[in-house]
Amino acid sequence: MSIIIKPIITEKITKEGEVFNRFGFVVDKKANKVQIKKAVEAAYGITVVDVNTMNYRADRTVKYTKSGLISGKTNAYKKAIVQVKEGETIDFYNNI
Numbered sequence: 001m002s003i004i005i006k007p008i009i010t011e012k013i014t015k016e017g018e019v020f021n022r023f024g025f026v027v028d029k030k031a032n033k034v035q036i037k038k039a040v041e042a043a044y045g046i047t048v049v050d051v052n053t054m055n056y057r058a059d060r061t062v063k064y065t066k067s068g069l070i071s072g073k074t075n076a077y078k079k080a081i082v083q084v085k086e087g088e089t090i091d092f093y094n095n096i
Contacts, residue, residue: 002028002039003027003028003031003035003036003039004025004026004027004036004039004040004043005025005026005027005028005077006025006026007023007024007025007026007090007092008024008025008026008079009092010024013081016081017089017090020083021083021084021085021086021088021089022081022082022083022084023081023082023084023090024079024080024081024082025040025079025080025082026077026078026079026080027039027053027078027079027080028078029055029076029077029078031078031080033051033053033080036051036053036080036082037051037082040082044090046084046085046088046089046090047084047085047088048082048083048084048085049083049084049085050082050083051080051081051082051083052080052081052083053078053079053080053081054078054079054080054081055076055078056076056077056078056079057076058073058074058075058076059073059074060072060073061073
């Protein structure tokens with residue numbers, strides 16, 4: 001079971017990475033902060049100072065169209081904001 005699913009690359013997270021050394025990841029919903037810290041340190045070879053987690057619920061939508069009601073939902077996920085030690089960084093763009 002992989003703890004880290006994918007990194008989050010948005011304008012807000014990129015700015016926090018430059019200013020505060022914080023990076024975002026979508027992680028497994030059952031993972032705790034200690035597991036996330038160990039997984040990030042092992043994957044990127046850095047020292048993690050702090051981990052903040054957020055659970056996002058599934059958003060349900062209903063659209064009224066000519067063909068009738070269309071219902072849908074987005075997936076629920078867990079997001080982790082990881083702060084690394086001063087002077088260290090993660091480069092997500094080097095493999096592109």
